[in-house]
Amino acid sequence: xxxxxVFFDMDGTLIKCKSSWEIVHKRFGTxxxxxxxxxxxxxxxxxYKEFMRRDIGLWINKKGKIHVREIEKIxxxxxxxxxxxxxTGKLKDMGLKIVIITAxxxxxxxxxGKEVHADRVYANKLMTDGExxxxxxxxxxxxxxxxxxxLEKVAREEDVLLExxxxxxxxxxxxxxxxxxxxxxxxxxxxxxxxxxxxxxxSLYEIIDYVKR
Numbered sequence: 449x450x451x452x453x454v455f456f457d458m459d460g461t462l463i464k465c466k467s468s469w470e471i472v473h474k475r476f477g478t479x480x481x482x483x484x485x486x487x488x489x490x491x492x493x494x495x496y497k498e499f500m501r502r503d504i505g506l507w508i509n510k511k512g513k514i515h516v517r518e519i520e521k522i523x524x525x526x527x528x529x530x531x532x533x534x535x536t537g538k539l540k541d542m543g544l545k546i547v548i549i550t551a552x553x554x555x556x557x558x559x560x561g562k563e564v565h566a567d568r569v570y571a572n573k574l575m576t577d578g579e580x581x582x583x584x585x586x587x588x589x590x591x592x593x594x595x596x597x598x599l600e601k602v603a604r605e606e607d608v609l610l611e612x613x614x615x616x617x618x619x620x621x622x623x624x625x626x627x628x629x630x631x632x633x634x635x636x637x638x639x640x641x642x643x644x645x646x647x648x649x650x651s652l653y654e655i656i657d658y659v660k661r
Contacts, residue, residue: 458550467602468552500586596628
């Protein structure tokens with residue numbers, strides 16, 4: 449088999465929602481305020497750790513004391529994109545490993561990982577006190593602009609060449625990961641792709657065709 453690992457973004461790629469952070473903002477009515485922090489992160493004005501701090505702070509300012517179980521409950525209702533379970537199952541049957549790299553929240557990512565047969569899941573975490581209440585800080589595991597660093601780390605640990613990896617994503621934040629992989633697959637038409645290493649796909653089912661080539 450030419451490829452050995454497939455790296456997936458999560459939000460918008462494996463599940464239909466575009467942001468697990470936004471799911472919580474919608475629940476607490478903080479979507480508008482949250483757009484400011486995302487804009488500043490996208491423009492390089494703040495770090496992703498600061499972005500998380502501001503997002504979590506908005507929830508606490510709006511709701512008050514929040515137990516992590518409440519966030520987990522909010523994130524428990526998710527819908528996989530068409531073919532997610534079937535395609536990842538087929539890839540596993542073909543001997544490939546599945547890795548999720550997402551800047552989303554681990555409470556959701558771990559659930560999705562179980563659904564799609566993931567071997568590894570990398571996602572950001574919410575810090576809590578001794579009783580499980582949010583303290584307003586996040587633990588940064590994945591910077592969305594630097595997913596390529598994790599891809600390279602996993603490939604090295606698995607003793608797999610970069611040429612033997614596939615990466616799948618759906619936003620500009622995934623492009624560095626897609627460029628780093630032996631084959632980058634961009635799901636959808638949200639931005640123009642000029643890199644010849646990256647190919648656009650219309651559905652996850654197309655991944656199987658690339659693996660079989």
